[in-house]
Amino acid sequence: MHESTAAPEWADELTETRCSSCGAAPTAMSLPKPVPSTSASPSLLVVDDELPVLKVVERLAAKAGFEVETCASGTEALRMLMRKPSDLAMVDLRMPDVNGLDLLRQIRANVPGCEVILMTAYAAVDSAVEAIKLGAREYLTKPFDFDRLRDVLVDIRLELERRAQVVALESQVAKQLEFCGMLGRSPVMQELFSLIQRLAPHAKVVLVSGETGTGKELAARAFHQAGPRRSKPFVTINCSAVVDTLFESELFGHVRGAFTGAVESKAGVFEAAQGGTLFLDEVGELPLSVQAKLLRALEYGEVQRVGSLQPKKVDVTVIAATNRDLRSEVAAGRFRGDLFYRLNVVEVTLPPLRDRREDIPYLTAAFMRGCAQRMHKPMTGLTPPAERLLFQAKWEGNIRELKNVIERACMLSDGTLVSERELAGAFGPETQAAAPLRVRTSDNGARAPEAPAPLDEIEREHILDVLRQVNGNRMAAAKVLGISRRALYRRLERHNLGDEAPRPAAARRLS
Ligand SMILES: Nc1ncnc2c1ncn2[C@@H]1O[C@H](COP(=O)(O)OP(=O)(O)OP(=O)(O)O)[C@@H](O)[C@H]1O
Ligand SMILES: [Mg+2]
DSSP states (O other), X not given: OOOOOSOOGGGGGGTTOOOXXXXXXXXXXXXXXXXXXXXXXXXXXXXXXXXXXXHHHHHHHHHTTOEEEEESOHHHHHHHHHHSOOSEEEEESBOSSSBHHHHHHHHHHHOTTOEEEEEESSOOHHHXXXXXXXXXXXXXXXXXOHXXXXXXXXXXXXXXXXXXXXXXXXXXXXXXXXXXXXXXXXXXXXHHHHHHHHHTTTOSEEEEEESTTSSHHHHHHHHHHHSTTTTSOEEEEEGGGSOGGGHHHHHHEEOTTSSTTOOSOEEOXXXXXXXXXEEEETGGGSOHHHHHHHHHHXXXXXXXXXXXXXXXXXXXXXXXXXXXXXXXXHHTTSSOHHHHHHHTTSEEEEOOGGGOGGGHHHHHHHHHHHHHXXXXXXXOEEOHHHHHHHHHBXXXXXXXXXXXXXXXXXXXXXXXXXXHHHHHHHOOTTOOBOOSSOOOBOTTSOBOTTSOOOHHHHHHHHHHHHHHHTTTOHHXXXXXXXXXXXXXXXXXXXXXXXXXXOOOOOOOOOO
């Protein structure tokens, strides 16, 4: 597609070089100045067997802020990239020695940090779709639309510079957005931190709910640390790991001879936590008979060791956690209603990671920093396709799963950036990455794989998909899509998505 035929006014300076394909005379440019950076300009390798194309792109890209090298052969290009990886490669689709798609595959596999733009004089939907699926950043048709070429290059240059700064900043920001060991920059997490901070000095009984791996134990510890009992004990009991017959003794203790094997008197966790906090993990697993006794301890602030008639006063803050829906457990008769209401005076719900995807980069940066230090490796971040993969995964195991995936990826990685392949290898069987591109559906919703969707339509759908996943957050969506925010706005406009695109919802309130 040659979207504009008139030579733009910025093309004046380039009159000595005419594009061999379109014959247009590219002229002067007024490009946004490269962001001042302490590091060198991003690097670009242009690969095309036509010398005039190399010259035009070289001059345009240099003006757009790239340090440019050119190469007329695909095989040589790969050799050059393996020797010295560049940030971006512009690759011709048809070259005598190598097919551009094959070269794209090789680059993706061997030079993971290098973005690729495919160029072709033979535009075809098939190769465009294939190129994007293989991870190409853009697909440009010759003769070039110089305005578009300039925009694409400037966008990528800004994005590369921003990314280099973001990688450095993310670790720093992650530190600043920490509350008692919990990280979170999403509004819902910020609100949760503020809630814990406000409640911690007063709450005596708290119920923390949320799916597995969302950080319930961390939240309980945060309550303890933010409250007046921080210097006193924090004692944990996991109710799913206690044998039924020993529950009472574990919670309240026993006296010598209370039952067979009780050779010594022993304090329970309530007494052990005296003055501090008792964390009852997986409280939904508590047998009904023990629930009544727990209720008594909470109401009267006293416990009775098994085998003793003497009640003891205890002063503890009790934080109970559950990943079960206790309301339905009550309805099903498996959990006492009176205990539930006693526990949920203050209820804090940890949101699943899929509902706060904007936290993923910050959590990732922090986990990666920790791994790099522990493993003595030079990792600083992820390649853009790997970042996208992280964003699209379902994260049913929430933050614990993300932490494990990053840890495994760091073990597998030898470079500074974790690649898509290393990340995919690190996904356990529990992690399902979402399909990066959607198959086109017909009006009645049926799949129509034999009729590939036009690139524009795929792009439009993909943008909508990503915006939905990040709750309409433009900045986060641009990051997932690997483009600048400015470029995202331009695409929203081009696809007429002004009304249809999801917008950030007001911060959700926690009770
Ligand atoms: N907000 C957070 N910031 C940083 N790390 C977190 C955060 N939330 C959870 N984690 C980490 O994720 C892992 C799981 O957290 P935690 O054990 O608190 O989850 P949980 O909800 O209690 O899980 P489960 O229901 O399986 O017991 C831990 O390694 C924890 O350090
Ligand atoms: Mg837990």
